[in-house]
Amino acid sequence: MLFPQRCGLRFTAVITLLCIFTDPVLSEKLDTKNLTLIETTYNSTLTTIPSDTSSTKYTLSQFLSNVVAKTGLSTVSTTDEDQGLRYYQTGFRWDPDEDVNSSYWQPLAVSTWQDTVFNGTSAELASVDNAWKGAMVVSWKHTATDMNGGVKVTFVVNGTGAEGASRKYSHVLLVNNVAEKKGGGMTFDTINATDFRGGLVWYGGWLYLGDGKAGLRAFDVNHIWKVDSKDAFGMEYILPQARMYNPSGFPTLYRPFTFDFMSIDRNSTPPSLLVGNYQDNASGMTLLAKWPLDGTNGRLATKTVDGKLVTTASWGYRMTILNVRGMVFAHQRYYIARPATATGSNAAVDMNERGMLWLWSPGQIVDPINGVLPRGVGGLAYSPDGDDLWAVAVTDGSRGVIGIKAGGYVGEVVPPVTKPTPTPTGLPNATSGPTNSNIPDGGTAGSKANTGAIVGGVIGGIAAGAVLLWLFFMYRHRKAARDAERQLTSQGADQYPPPGFVTGTDEYDHKGEIPMLKSELDASSTQVNHAGYAAAVARSTGSTEHIEALDEWEKKKAAARMPARKPSPMATPAEYHGGKDEGPWVELPAIEKPVQAP
Numbered sequence: 001m002l003f004p005q006r007c008g009l010r011f012t013a014v015i016t017l018l019c020i021f022t023d024p025v026l027s028e029k030l031d032t033k034n035l036t037l038i039e040t041t042y043n044s045t046l047t048t049i050p051s052d053t054s055s056t057k058y059t060l061s062q063f064l065s066n067v068v069a070k071t072g073l074s075t076v077s078t079t080d081e082d083q084g085l086r087y088y089q090t091g092f093r094w095d096p097d098e099d100v101n102s103s104y105w106q107p108l109a110v111s112t113w114q115d116t117v118f119n120g121t122s123a124e125l126a127s128v129d130n131a132w133k134g135a136m137v138v139s140w141k142h143t144a145t146d147m148n149g150g151v152k153v154t155f156v157v158n159g160t161g162a163e164g165a166s167r168k169y170s171h172v173l174l175v176n177n178v179a180e181k182k183g184g185g186m187t188f189d190t191i192n193a194t195d196f197r198g199g200l201v202w203y204g205g206w207l208y209l210g211d212g213k214a215g216l217r218a219f220d221v222n223h224i225w226k227v228d229s230k231d232a233f234g235m236e237y238i239l240p241q242a243r244m245y246n247p248s249g250f251p252t253l254y255r256p257f258t259f260d261f262m263s264i265d266r267n268s269t270p271p272s273l274l275v276g277n278y279q280d281n282a283s284g285m286t287l288l289a290k291w292p293l294d295g296t297n298g299r300l301a302t303k304t305v306d307g308k309l310v311t312t313a314s315w316g317y318r319m320t321i322l323n324v325r326g327m328v329f330a331h332q333r334y335y336i337a338r339p340a341t342a343t344g345s346n347a348a349v350d351m352n353e354r355g356m357l358w359l360w361s362p363g364q365i366v367d368p369i370n371g372v373l374p375r376g377v378g379g380l381a382y383s384p385d386g387d388d389l390w391a392v393a394v395t396d397g398s399r400g401v402i403g404i405k406a407g408g409y410v411g412e413v414v415p416p417v418t419k420p421t422p423t424p425t426g427l428p429n430a431t432s433g434p435t436n437s438n439i440p441d442g443g444t445a446g447s448k449a450n451t452g453a454i455v456g457g458v459i460g461g462i463a464a465g466a467v468l469l470w471l472f473f474m475y476r477h478r479k480a481a482r483d484a485e486r487q488l489t490s491q492g493a494d495q496y497p498p499p500g501f502v503t504g505t506d507e508y509d510h511k512g513e514i515p516m517l518k519s520e521l522d523a524s525s526t527q528v529n530h531a532g533y534a535a536a537v538a539r540s541t542g543s544t545e546h547i548e549a550l551d552e553w554e555k556k557k558a559a560a561r562m563p564a565r566k567p568s569p570m571a572t573p574a575e576y577h578g579g580k581d582e583g584p585w586v587e588l589p590a591i592e593k594p595v596q597a598p
Helices: 005-020 060-071 122-127 406-412 451-491 506-510 518-523 530-541 544-559 573-579
Strands: 027-029 036-039 088-093 106-112 136-142 151-157 168-180 188-189 202-203 207-210 215-220 224-226 239-246 260-266 271-275 286-292 303-305 308-312 315-319 327-329 333-338 354-360 369-375 376-384 386-395 400-405
Touching: 027 060, 060 151, 060 168, 060 354, 088 386, 106 202, 106 260, 106 386, 136 202, 168 215, 188 239, 207 260, 239 271, 260 376, 271 327, 286 308, 327 376, 333 406, 354 406, 369 376, 369 386, 369 406, 400 406
Parallel strands: 106 376, 168 239, 202 260, 260 327
Antiparallel strands: 027 315, 036 239, 036 308, 088 400, 106 136, 136 151, 151 168, 168 188, 202 207, 207 215, 215 239, 224 239, 260 271, 271 286, 286 315, 303 308, 327 333, 333 354, 354 369, 376 386, 386 400
C-alpha cells in the first residue's frame, strides 16, 4: 500500500505537533476607510463652575507640584524579582499598605511625560514644563462587584532621593456629567468600570481613556478639582470628562472594537494614536487601528464632514496574538506584551508567571520572547529619552511599574521567518484601501493583506517537513522489514531458496517460486528453461531428494510463521517463446513416478 494506515497516523501526528508547538504571529492589513470617530463638542460646564473653598481647581502643573510632590504617597523600591528581569533599568512598587495588594483596584495601563510632546523632538522634550518632567500616569479600574467605583488614574512624580523610594503619587477619580452643587461643591457620575480594560494615553494637555462601548473619552488635564473624599470613594480629587470620540460606521469586522490598549505611535510626524482591542477567544484575532493626532493641540486630527468633526483611521491590522495588554512602537518595530500562556491553552493566561514579549513588524512572522516582562503584565509605554520600555505589573503583591531597556531585546530576537510581499490573497473579509507611507512594511494601508502569502508559506513549509518525515518513516518501516527477512535467512528458519538449491543465476530469476536442486540444474541442458524444468520435476519425477528438501523447507517456514510461497502459473511454450527471446523450448517426455521401496 502506498500510504499504510500506520504511516497515515504518523503523518497526522506530525502535522498536529507542528501546529501545537509553533506560536508565530500571523497578521492581515485591513481596510480603514470607514473606521471613523466623531468628535463631540467641549464640555462647557468645566469652564463655568466657579472655584471656591469646597471645590478648588488645579492645572496639572499645579497639581503635580503642590499636591503630589508634597502630600502624595511614597512608592517603594523594586525587589529582586523585578530586578532579575533581563535588561531591567528602573522602576518602583506601590505603597505596600495601600495599593500593592489592593483588593478593590487593579492597575492596568501607563503613559509618561515623554508621550505628551507633540512631535517627539529633543527641543520639545527640553521645553516641557519642569513639573511634568519625570512624571507618569497609571490607570486603574474598580473590581468590586457590589459597587461601581469607576476608573481612576494615578499621577506619579520623581523625587530627589534614591531610586524607587523617591517617587510620590496621588490618585484622581475620572468622572463625567459634572455639575455644580447648590450651596457649593460638585456633583458627578463615575465611569462604568465594566467597559474599561486599561487603554490610556497622555498627549499634550489631554488624557485619553478607552471605553468598550462609547469609544474614546478625552480629559483636559488642566481641570482637576478637589472634592469631598466621601463623594469620590475616598479620593479627594476628580478629573471630569471634556469630550468624546464616538465610533461611527465601523465595519462589521471591527465590531465590537473596545479600545482596550493604547499608545503613542511615533512612526509618523505628527504621531498617531495606536489602539487595539483585547481578544481572549481562541478563534478570534486582535484588532488594531491608528488614528492621526494633531501635532498642534493634542487632539485627534479631524476634518469637517456634513457639519461634524470626523477622524478616520490611517492604518488597520488584525493579528493572531491573543490576550494583548500593551503595544508600543520603538526601534522601528512594535513591542507587544501579554501575560504568560496558561498550560494547555493559548487563549488563557497565567498571571503568576512572567509575561511574554513580541517584537513585530506588519507582515513578519515572529515568535515570542518568554519570561521577560513582569508577572501579570499590563499596559506598555515607551520613553525614547532613556530607551525605557515601561510595563505595568498587575499581579497582587508585586504591583508597580518596571522600566526595561527596550533596545536590549532587538539583538536577541530570532529573525522573522519571512517578510512576504503584498498579495491579493488574505484572510476572509479583507478589502483594499488608501495608501499610507508611514506603514513600517511599506505596504498599502487598506490593501488586501499579505496574510495569504504568510499562511501559504507556513502551511507549505509544514507540509514539506511532514512529507519528508513521512518518507523517513516509510524508509524505516521498509528497512525494518528487510532486516527482519535477512535475520530469518541468517538463522535458516525461512531461507529461500533452501540450502542446496540454485541462487544468483538468470535461471533462478525466471523459475517462479519453485526452487531447483543444483544437481537437477547440472543434469539439465543450458538451453532448457529451468523454471519449466523445475516445475516438471516437482510434479512428474517427485525425486526423493527433491521432495524431502522441499518438505523440510516448508516445515521451517511454518515454524517461523511465514506465509507459504505459492508457485507461479506455468507458461505454455508458445506463451513463453512469444514473451521472451530465449529458447528453444524443450518439451520433456512424460516420466512415470517411480515406485517407492517398502
